[in-house]
Amino acid sequence: MKFIDEYRRSDLGKALARKIHRSSTKKARFMEFCGGHTVAILKHGIRQLLPPTIEMVSGPGCPVCVTDNVDLDKAVALAQLPGVILATFGDMLKVPGSRSSLQEAKAGGADVRIVYSATDAMEIARKNPTQSVVFLGIGFETTAPTIAASVRQAEQESIRNYYVLSLHKLCPPVIRVLLDSGEVKLDGLICPGHVSAIIGSRPWEFIARDYHIPCVVSGFEPLDILQSVDMLVAQIENGDARVEIAYRRGVHSEGNQTALALMNQVFEVCPAWWRGIGVVPNSGLKLRPEFERFDAELAFDFDSGPAIEHKGCLCGEILRGVKTPKDCKLFATVCTPERPVGPCMVSSEGSCAAYYLYGASYG
Amino acid sequence: MCLAIPALIKSISDKEAEVEIGGISRRANLWLTPEAKVGDYVLLHTGYAISIVDPEEAKETLKLLEEIAELAEEE
Numbered sequence: 001m002k003f004i005d006e007y008r009r010s011d012l013g014k015a016l017a018r019k020i021h022r023s024s025t026k027k028a029r030f031m032e033f034c035g036g037h038t039v040a041i042l043k044h045g046i047r048q049l050l051p052p053t054i055e056m057v058s059g060p061g062c063p064v065c066v067t068d069n070v071d072l073d074k075a076v077a078l079a080q081l082p083g084v085i086l087a088t089f090g091d092m093l094k095v096p097g098s099r100s101s102l103q104e105a106k107a108g109g110a111d112v113r114i115v116y117s118a119t120d121a122m123e124i125a126r127k128n129p130t131q132s133v134v135f136l137g138i139g140f141e142t143t144a145p146t147i148a149a150s151v152r153q154a155e156q157e158s159i160r161n162y163y164v165l166s167l168h169k170l171c172p173p174v175i176r177v178l179l180d181s182g183e184v185k186l187d188g189l190i191c192p193g194h195v196s197a198i199i200g201s202r203p204w205e206f207i208a209r210d211y212h213i214p215c216v217v218s219g220f221e222p223l224d225i226l227q228s229v230d231m232l233v234a235q236i237e238n239g240d241a242r243v244e245i246a247y248r249r250g251v252h253s254e255g256n257q258t259a260l261a262l263m264n265q266v267f268e269v270c271p272a273w274w275r276g277i278g279v280v281p282n283s284g285l286k287l288r289p290e291f292e293r294f295d296a297e298l299a300f301d302f303d304s305g306p307a308i309e310h311k312g313c314l315c316g317e318i319l320r321g322v323k324t325p326k327d328c329k330l331f332a333t334v335c336t337p338e339r340p341v342g343p344c345m346v347s348s349e350g351s352c353a354a355y356y357l358y359g360a361s362y363g
Numbered sequence: 364m365c366l367a368i369p370a371l372i373k374s375i376s377d378k379e380a381e382v383e384i385g386g387i388s389r390r391a392n393l394w395l396t397p398e399a400k401v402g403d404y405v406l407l408h409t410g411y412a413i414s415i416v417d418p419e420e421a422k423e424t425l426k427l428l429e430e431i432a433e434l435a436e437e438e
Binding site for chain 2: 001002003004006007011012015016018019034035036061062063064089091116117118119120138139140142143145146149152153192193194195197198220223227230246248249250251256258259262347349
């Protein structure tokens, strides 16, 4: 496929790996923030191509994984209300909440439907005018504008039974929290390519400026990632710290202004709960007052009960880059993709699921 | 979850496009990329085109990678 196959050429990959081996003299730990990058790195065996000077750690960039039980329980409670159809991306279905997953709620009679897009959720609303359709709004800056567009479209078409449970999260604020915690020391950051397609490269500049950590915005094919690592190594060797874009075919420094304007029109920033991290100020999005009739939290009366975390699950530490899935006693024993204990084993781009599928030999 | 794949726009009607991904036809919502035209590749994420692929930048990146490979050969 065009714009994919060219970036998987093994001859160019080997050449990039050789260049990285030659140029990397300083020990460096790079975080790939995005779960999509974690999957690509493990799937294409990129770690084996890198010199021993370079360590890669996975970050919290998996929206399903960072959704706290506090919020997941709300979705389950909403799904169990009579007359409600809960529409969700498929990844959320098997995440065990405090007392039930959405899948278990569905087995118990709740009307939970998997959708591929917010437009599908709106279609369900059009076809079921006597029921209320709640769309579980999960995702980072990549996804939030699509939900904003759906809210605007529902407003224009006067779809009155469409609601959003907005659990969207913003990436730059949580990186600041991770860096301030001092728990994980980073020498470089591979910035998420599709979040950056929306927000551009400027929101990452504080990382280079305030923390002197080089940043490269990367695409998701193996050559994209190797090129990004090469660019990070070049900055490290020169003692530089700036934000560069490797993924130039998809990302502009100013981002997608149409998408940003729509997102800002419909949503305003708010604090958000991150699993394993806690409440991060200004890292969530809620519907603005003028769109509050679409807000599922305001429209329905429900009690989601106290949130409980599963004992022994290390998802929180893994999301902070402090531990790897191999450090977790439950990994691949009690916790598997078929019977996941934590969300990092549920989501296809969760670190645990990616290690389970592709990374059995990594420590 | 932030997965987005390049899709070729075949036709546009209002704010919706018919796109092709590896021979398969899908619908793409163009609310976020109203400037997209037939023949453009867009990054498709959950049914929405979130960015237009820049073919010139794509070519430049590949050229750069090929130059790196040539240099690696010489050394």
